[in-house]
Amino acid sequence: MAMHMAMEVDQADDPRLQAYTSIREKDLTSGHGARFIIEGKVTLETALRRGRFKLESLFLAASRLEPLADLLAEVPADVPVYVAPQDVMDTVVGFPMHRGVLACGIKGEIPFPANFLDADAKTGGPSTLLMLSGLSNHDNVGACFRNAAAFGADAVLMDGQCCDPLYRKAIRVSSGASLWLPYAHGGTGADMVHAAQAAGYEVWAMTPRAKAQTLGTLRVPEKLAILLGAEGPGLPDDLIAAATPVRIPMSSGFDSVNVATAGAITLAHVFGARESP
Incomplete structure (x- = not known):
């Protein structure tokens, strides 16, 4: 120029x-x-x-x-x-x-998660989705996009309660990942979970609950959707019940980390499992 x-x-x-x-x-x-x-x-x-x-x-x-x-x-x-x-x-x-x-x-037209999954159904091979429900903090959404890009997620799906990943700060925190990583946004968390399951994805609902299965003990499925809830309240009961509850093991007396950190740990575990011979 x-x-x-x-x-x-x-x-x-x-x-x-x-x-x-x-x-x-x-x-x-x-x-x-x-x-x-x-x-x-x-x-x-x-x-x-x-x-x-x-x-x-x-x-x-x-x-x-x-x-x-x-x-x-x-x-x-x-x-x-x-x-x-x-x-x-x-x-x-x-x-x-x-x-x-x-x-x-x-911005253009951004699809709802169900429409995105219908249009972009994969015919084979492993696939990983990061799904966000109720995340209204721009930093957390941006960080989740950055983690998804770093650990090979195919797309990020968000319910309508999540803030827009194209907010100025979210873009910056994502290190630009929200400008190129495919995503969908809208509808309810339940709709998003059901759409992922209908598309053949196993959904892991990340929660600190003691009865949840421990990350690392589960087989990583070919098609996996990792579901994260808002900082503080976490995922609501109905979404946890609709999916496979999974927890990250932590020190006694401390049961939670930042939502983006939880996503990074889980995505890194899945990425490593897929990369292993």
């Missing part, structure tokens, strides 16, 4: 920057024509080289234009790149944007 193709902006109220205005308070990810904001070089690089979502525009601090020249060469010709002085960018965004790198993406 030639440097002269960047469009300079010197007014914070420029209508072309509307998507970037006060992004801390804005929810762009819901509703018709939903968009999302990408922040930072690492996630922009992921979006350009691996992402599955269309970019609508880029917004850079002027000081970042030259250092990012090689990456900007990969921006599609129909995606405008707006460049502003740092103080103008900070005013538009609503807080100091030290990274100086933003992009706006088009």
Whole structure:
């Protein structure tokens, strides 16, 4: 991308920057024509080289234009790149944007878990899903996506109570994984569990309950869905009862870890079992 193709902006109220205005308070990810904001070089690089979502525009601090020249060469010709002085960018965004790198993406249609499983049914071979129910914390959702990507999960399924993995912070915490890893979002946790089982997946409901089977004693099935509940309350009784309850062994007197950590431990165990000869 030639440097002269960047469009300079010197007014914070420029209508072309509307998507970037006060992004801390804005929810762009819901509703018709939903968009999302990408922040930072690492996630922009992921979006350009691996992402599955269309970019609508880029917004850079002027000081970042030259250092990012090689990456900007990969921006599609129909995606405008707006460049502003740092103080103008900070005013538009609503807080100091030290990274100086933003992009706006088009969310498009995200399927419900049942529809996703119907459309992407695998014909053979091992498959691992990470399923999330009731996770409303952006950091935890982002971390779960990062763990799913690291340990070879094929997709992440979320019920409608989960927050959107395309929130700015969730994308950043996921290290960009939510920009390329397939996912589905919506409906109830029960619908999600039943859809996975109907598609041939064994569902492990992760819980600290003493009567649950211990991770490591179970055979890893060809098609496995690992189900995690919200930090604090965990999974509700009906979802645990509908699946195979599984617990991670821990020291006496301590029975839980962060939900993303629990997911990482379980995913790593499954990944190792699948990699073993």
